[in-house]
Structures are given as structure tokens and as C-alpha cells.
Amino acid sequence: MTAKKTILAAAMLILGAAAQAQQTPTSGTLVIVPAQGEVRANNDQAVATLAIEEQDKDKAAAASRVNQKMKQGLDIVKKEDPQASLKTQGYYTYPVYPEDRPVAPGAAPKPRVPTAWRVGQYLQVTTTNLEKLPKTVAAAQKVLTLNNLNFGLSPAATKKLDEQRIAATYQNLNERIAAIANAMGRKVSDATLDTVDFEGSGAYAREGVSAAAPMMMMRAKNMDSAEVSEPSFEPGETTLEMRVVGKVKFK
Numbered sequence: 001m002t003a004k005k006t007i008l009a010a011a012m013l014i015l016g017a018a019a020q021a022q023q024t025p026t027s028g029t030l031v032i033v034p035a036q037g038e039v040r041a042n043n044d045q046a047v048a049t050l051a052i053e054e055q056d057k058d059k060a061a062a063a064s065r066v067n068q069k070m071k072q073g074l075d076i077v078k079k080e081d082p083q084a085s086l087k088t089q090g091y092y093t094y095p096v097y098p099e100d101r102p103v104a105p106g107a108a109p110k111p112r113v114p115t116a117w118r119v120g121q122y123l124q125v126t127t128t129n130l131e132k133l134p135k136t137v138a139a140a141q142k143v144l145t146l147n148n149l150n151f152g153l154s155p156a157a158t159k160k161l162d163e164q165r166i167a168a169t170y171q172n173l174n175e176r177i178a179a180i181a182n183a184m185g186r187k188v189s190d191a192t193l194d195t196v197d198f199e200g201s202g203a204y205a206r207e208g209v210s211a212a213a214p215m216m217m218m219r220a221k222n223m224d225s226a227e228v229s230e231p232s233f234e235p236g237e238t239t240l241e242m243r244v245v246g247k248v249k250f251k
Contacts, residue, residue: 028249033180033246033247034244035173036242037170041153045127045152045154046126047151048127050077050147051147052073052143053119053120074123077136077139080139081127081136083128085127086125088121088124089121091122094117096117100112138230142227146231149233151238177246191248192251195247196246
């Protein structure tokens, strides 16, 4: 390398270093800082959907069996878990038609006549007695079927964790403000938190809540006296999240 090229390369390095050393002025800068926090907790509530469905040529007979078995199921759940919150819902009655057969050309179509009736009803059980839940469900399954099951946090547990969630979110905001100040070559003491806007994420709003899907179940047949083994459940845990946006102004 020639002496001129060496001198030129050295000059370029010096100019580059000088350019890096010069920072954009940050006095009066307004910075928008997003942050988030989360807390985790073991689920303490279960929402089980039990169901009964009967089919019969006689609509009244099918409805009568549904009403009788739902009453039996209610009594069983109340006995096994007296503190559970119960809610009957989704009572339905549907006609069952035979398969359509091709109509001969020129023949008048025959009116459709139902060959049977399908009648069913759902029972929503909300409980915090998770230890006894397998026994309660197994007892109810002698008459009803388990259509759905969700675990989540009870309102009391969610309220208790809310303070921790806010604290975790605000801590993350402060950590990000410190990191931004450091990147700008400023002190944290030069920053003033102008606005804090907490945004509820809504991720926890529907934990533990389930809607019964109509007609997505197996019919119970001759289960009144059958013994059912206890099912196995793992409640798992729920993560509560929160977002926050802070407006930070530097001196």
C-alpha cells in the first residue's frame, strides 16, 4: 500500500470515529415507550358442561327422559359438590328425517315427515373444588355426558393477582426507559414520565368460560346404573398479561 493510500485510509477512520462520537441532540425529546408485564398462577376454577340427549319416535317420550335424567344429574352434582354453581341451558328439540330418495320424473314430491325426535339439554357446572372434580364428573356421567371442560382462574384469584400484574408491568416500563436513556447517552434522571396509559389486554377475560356447542355430543344409552371410572384432569395454569404505554420527555 502506498503512503498516500495509507494516509487516506487513516483519515477516513478518523472521520468515521468523529461522526460516531457526535450524537443527535436529545434535549426536549418525547419518547413513546411500550411495555408489558405478566404473572402466572395455577388455575383454581373449572367450568364443566354436562349434557343429555335422547331420541324417540314420540317427542313427548324423548323430552320426558331428558327432563328426568337432567333432574337426576342435577341431584348428583349437588350432592357431590354442594358449593358448585349450576346453570341449565341450551334445551333443544329437533326432528329427525329419513334420507331423501330420488323422485321419479314427473312424480310429485312427498312431504317430509319426521321419523323421530331428538331432544337434549346442557348443564354448566362452575366449581373451585378441583380436588373432588374427578369424582363429581364420574358420578354425573352415570346419567349425563361430559361435553366440555375448561380450567381457569376464579374472579377472586384474578382480583388478587391484579396488583402483582400492574407492578410487573410498571417495572418493565421503568426497565425499558432506563435502556432507552442509556442508548441515547442520557441519564435516567434526565427523563420525566409524562403519561402512563394502561391498556387491558383482554387475554384473561374469557378464561374458564366455555359455551356448549349444540348437538356435538354422544347420546347416553342405558347408563343409569353403570359405574364410570374417574377421569384424570390437570388444571394447568393461566398467564395474566397487561400492556402499558408511557410517554417520556427528556430535559
